[in-house]
Amino acid sequence: MAAATSAQPFRLGLTGGIGSGKSTVGMRLAQRGAALIDADAISRSLTAAGGAALPVIAQVFGNDLIAGDGALNRPRMRELVFANTQTRQQLESILHPLIAEQTRQQYAAAVATGCKLVVHDIPLLVESGRWRQDLDGVLVVDCRESTQVERVMARNGLSVDAVRSIMHAQASRAQRLAAADWVLYNDEGVTIEALDAFTDQIAAWFGL
Template sequence: MSLIQHAQAPYRLGLTGGIGSGKSTVAKRLQQRGATLIDADQISRSLTAAGGAALPAIATAFGPDLIDAQGALDRGRMRELVFADPEARQRLERILHPLIAEQTQHLQQQALSQGGKLVVHDIPLLVESGRWRPELDGVLVVDCRESTQIERVMARNGLSQAAVQSILAAQAKRAQRLAAADWVLYNDEGVTIESLNASTDQIATWFGL
């Protein structure tokens, strides 16, 4: 509690979890309770949509073939490329990360000017990127077993087990996320949406929401 009470306002909470963990459900619940939600993936998508600020640099770095007929990033081709080539992933991150950071800072300042108490940074690859932790006051991890992640994503997205496992292989291991956590919300077998929301509400209450 002392960490929360004495942190600057707004408190900058990093929210992360592996695919299928329930992270997005927790993020939406905190937003409903009054937190400012900053979604790193959403910012990235806006930067790479048609007319997005990142597109000229992406076309220069990767070639015009990575831009689709609508003038947006061809996400499927880029996903294949960065999964197969770590150097390509690093090149893409060098383009996107400064732009994401700039937009994030702008949204944080908005929250500060509006008297917000909690800014939630929804960052799927918080642990993997290695760059976010110094910019946050604390980290909340939504946790479940890998087998549960596989079951949920197969059911939700219609992907094969092998496809889901390849996604998991590109993400941090469960132990790495837990090691980076200040708080953990367990969302596995036996946890209902009602109990997950109740636990999330308790966290919101800690921050005065």
């Protein structure tokens, strides 16, 4: 892993399966002074009403994928993506270049401010296979699959089958752990206070 120089921040990839607590870790690092670049947040902005990705999505998939409020019909698109690998790849081919461009812009802004640590919150970091070359290290937030299911059911009101369908579309726990330079274990018995304390230790390691 390359160390951050005085001119360039350390580029930390942050990932974890749904329900792992990855986003909580990312927000805590941001509170400690890291620049957080959230791929999901960028994707949501691209598919919100007036988002840059919507005209192409409508052209490729049809206007019924645009909801009444002018944003992406997320439930319908989720159904299509989970049912068909080709559909998911088509959607990714639309979103990924746009996400990459906004990521470059946000990274440049972080460099300009002299930020020591840039956290790239990337849910599908392992799956994409294209991010690793742009990162100096990868932090995986890990928990058991049964914990993921319990958390997402409680948080989103989804059924067991729906949660497992989402998990099936993601990399396996073993694949994420194999890609990790560091692992932050966030499972049963780890309180939010303990998770914050662990995250603060990581922030301090980067001088935040």
